[in-house]
Amino acid sequence: MAIRMGEKILDLLFPRFCLLCGRENTYLCPDCFSKIKTYASPFCPYCRSRSPEGTICPSCKKYLTGFVAAGSYKDKRLKEVIKTFKYKFVKELANPLALLIFKFLKENQEVEFFKNPLNFLIVPIPLHKRRERERGFNQAEEIGKQLSPLLKIPIKTDILLRRKNTKPQVKLKKEERKKNIKDAFIINPKIDISSLKDKKIILLDDVFTSGSTMEEAAKVLRDRGIKEIWALAVAKE
Numbered sequence: 001m002a003i004r005m006g007e008k009i010l011d012l013l014f015p016r017f018c019l020l021c022g023r024e025n026t027y028l029c030p031d032c033f034s035k036i037k038t039y040a041s042p043f044c045p046y047c048r049s050r051s052p053e054g055t056i057c058p059s060c061k062k063y064l065t066g067f068v069a070a071g072s073y074k075d076k077r078l079k080e081v082i083k084t085f086k087y088k089f090v091k092e093l094a095n096p097l098a099l100l101i102f103k104f105l106k107e108n109q110e111v112e113f114f115k116n117p118l119n120f121l122i123v124p125i126p127l128h129k130r131r132e133r134e135r136g137f138n139q140a141e142e143i144g145k146q147l148s149p150l151l152k153i154p155i156k157t158d159i160l161l162r163r164k165n166t167k168p169q170v171k172l173k174k175e176e177r178k179k180n181i182k183d184a185f186i187i188n189p190k191i192d193i194s195s196l197k198d199k200k201i202i203l204l205d206d207v208f209t210s211g212s213t214m215e216e217a218a219k220v221l222r223d224r225g226i227k228e229i230w231a232l233a234v235a236k237e
Ligand SMILES: [Zn+2]
Pocket: 018, 019, 020, 021, 022, 023, 028, 029, 030, 031, 032, 033
């Protein structure tokens, strides 16, 4: 009861409105959430061929084993939700974004880590300390915290560190992206990475742009003996 009262008072002080239709008392109403389109099935992010298990085809494979995104960044509603979450700092939107991934996976139960979550770990793509301080949170980590109990896969946020404060990939041209992200990640020196050698890692981010960020992070993990690394994103650009 006390919590409810607190929520009511907060609603009066800071009224919430659905960011897409303006309905009161929510940041994203169920109607607008249900209108966000999810992909029909997983596909290879590089050649777009269908892949029900979510694995990247052998001829396109670099460091990532598999790739899953719930929807397209071209979907205006999804883009608006992600932008409000990240750039207007509406942390609460992590929940519907995690639910969108979960919805996609329930419709695509052949995806390997959904079918057999054993030994998988969710590792959100880290932000540079300075960017995280400015935003007040790491968007990938917030989505990961909501997603972890849904998938029954633990989340680990202290494996990767970002040492370069890179420019946002979305704002760069294709050829600039690779250069921008190169050597951006390191393994946290305080972590005993050899204790994780039997783990499979799911790198999580809000948007999968060209794949350079995920591949770069996967490369660092692979260099240290992690054999299976997946990329999971809410949206594919
Ligand atoms: Zn709405």
